[in-house]
Amino acid sequence: MNVYDGWRIAAMLTHHGLTQTDNIPDADIIILNTCAVRAKATDKVFSALGRIRRAKKPTALFGIVGCVAREAGSDAFRRIPDLNFVLGPQSYHKLPQILENPDARLLNIDLGGLEKFDQLPQMEKSPRVAYIPIQEGCNHCCTYCIVPYTRGREISRSFESVMAETLHASKSGALEICFLGQNVNGYKYTDENGKTYRLSDLIRETAKMPEIMRIRFTSSYPTEMTDDLIEMFATEPKLLPFLNMPIQSGSQSVLTRMNRPYSLELYCDIVRKLKQARPDLQISSDFIVGFPGETDSDFEQTMKIAQQIKYINSYSFKYSPRPHTAAALMPDQIPENVKADRLARLDAYLNEVQRDFNTSCIDKTFECLLEGPDKTGNHLIYRTPFMQQCIVPATPDAPALAQIEITAANKASLRGKIVSK
Ligand code: 5AD
Numbered sequence: 001m002n003v004y005d006g007w008r009i010a011a012m013l014t015h016h017g018l019t020q021t022d023n024i025p026d027a028d029i030i031i032l033n034t035c036a037v038r039a040k041a042t043d044k045v046f047s048a049l050g051r052i053r054r055a056k057k058p059t060a061l062f063g064i065v066g067c068v069a070r071e072a073g074s075d076a077f078r079r080i081p082d083l084n085f086v087l088g089p090q091s092y093h094k095l096p097q098i099l100e101n102p103d104a105r106l107l108n109i110d111l112g113g114l115e116k117f118d119q120l121p122q123m124e125k126s127p128r129v130a131y132i133p134i135q136e137g138c139n140h141c142c143t144y145c146i147v148p149y150t151r152g153r154e155i156s157r158s159f160e161s162v163m164a165e166t167l168h169a170s171k172s173g174a175l176e177i178c179f180l181g182q183n184v185n186g187y188k189y190t191d192e193n194g195k196t197y198r199l200s201d202l203i204r205e206t207a208k209m210p211e212i213m214r215i216r217f218t219s220s221y222p223t224e225m226t227d228d229l230i231e232m233f234a235t236e237p238k239l240l241p242f243l244n245m246p247i248q249s250g251s252q253s254v255l256t257r258m259n260r261p262y263s264l265e266l267y268c269d270i271v272r273k274l275k276q277a278r279p280d281l282q283i284s285s286d287f288i289v290g291f292p293g294e295t296d297s298d299f300e301q302t303m304k305i306a307q308q309i310k311y312i313n314s315y316s317f318k319y320s321p322r323p324h325t326a327a328a329l330m331p332d333q334i335p336e337n338v339k340a341d342r343l344a345r346l347d348a349y350l351n352e353v354q355r356d357f358n359t360s361c362i363d364k365t366f367e368c369l370l371e372g373p374d375k376t377g378n379h380l381i382y383r384t385p386f387m388q389q390c391i392v393p394a395t396p397d398a399p400a401l402a403q404i405e406i407t408a409a410n411k412a413s414l415r416g417k418i419v420s421k
């Protein structure tokens with residue numbers, strides 16, 4: 001979501017005649033696009049602002065957009081008095097106002113809903129993988145999560161506006177579409193005639209576009225995985241066989257206190273149905289360890305579910321208390337060293353599974369999408385259908401989509417050779 005917001009901001013400022021630079025002393029405007037989901041990310045923002053302030057030209061404007069802006073609000077100006085703008089995740093389309101009136105402080109942390117999508121200029125050229133947000137906000141209200149506060153209640157974009165953006169992306173360079181939402185599979189839009197559209201409708205319509213070769217979506221909430229969507233994995237070959245469906249914890253009592261009221265049986269049943277629809281499907285998860293009150297036995301149950309599902313690629317985090325959330329006020333906050341030990345054990349196991357899966361890919365051939373050259377320029381990085389990085393020797397005429405035979409694997413990536421276009 002943040003990558004997408006960054007692209008839209010860059011496109012908007014390009015539209016206003018600016019060009020991009022990575023060199024802070026050259027810049028006339030410096031924008032930090034921020035994430036507030038864990039405290040560590042938020043803390044980094046203010047130290048980075050201090051560094052930017054010292055390195056920038058005296059006349060350059062600087063400020064923050066995104067979730068930390070929404071959380072900090074006017075307090076950000078108190079902490080950094082010469083800051084020029086603070087714009088929340090749903091009001092960054094107002095950024096050009098600071099160019100027109102550089103002497104005023106610009107503060108807007110309103111939850112404008114979908115307004116920004118109507119106001120942002122179209123991107124001229126699409127990246128090969130086009131991220132398309134299909135909703136804003138989230139209604140799930142997990143007790144640890146700041147997102148319902150920073151991005152507000154869940155609203156689905158209209159079917160027409162999502163499809164218009166997708167069509168434009170397909171006509172301007174996109175080969176892969178990734179639908180985005182905090183609760184992406186909960187997408188639900190009813191038009192003026194009373195017709196309701198779901199994520200499965202977006203996928204079906206997108207698959208008809210000849211330029212689009214791959215479709216995926218992230219992030220899914222387990223109980224929103226409806227049968228029409230599961231069916232898409234059986235019927236739509238352009239839909240990649242890879243799904244991020246966070247479980248967060250393997251303990252039923254922790255899930256209840258997280259306000260994620262699904263049973264582990266139901267979760268496993270959904271996984272079973274998905275694999276029935278698409279036998280090669282692989283799943284990734286997010287995990288939080290050290291949620292308030294998590295006992296050793298709760299944590300063992302998280303290890304157990306990880307062993308059962310065998311997620312091929314996961315993100316695991318130490319629980320981080322966040323403002324505006326219920327869990328931050330819960331008793332039995334877990335000491336940092338216990339969180340760190342649990343995270344290390346879980347990560348070690350997840351890495352092992354990832355390495356085993358990568359190794360199992362050796363000698364297989366996959367259709368992979370070119371991401372770009374590596375840092376040295378001697379290699380190209382492709383993505384497999386399971387989102388693994390696959391490194392091949394650089395050739396000048398390497399196709400954007402290639403059949404690649406996997407020749408070697410480690411925990412983080414694969415190596416391969418192009419066998420045909
Ligand atoms: N502490 C730790 N991890 C969190 N996440 C969300 N809120 C918190 C928090 N307070 C994680 C969840 C979510 C991912 C985007 O970030 O695992 O799926």
Ligand code: SF4
Nearest residue numbers: 138140141142145147
């Ligand atoms: Fe946060 Fe995701 Fe839960 Fe929504 S579903 S509250 S975004 S963790």
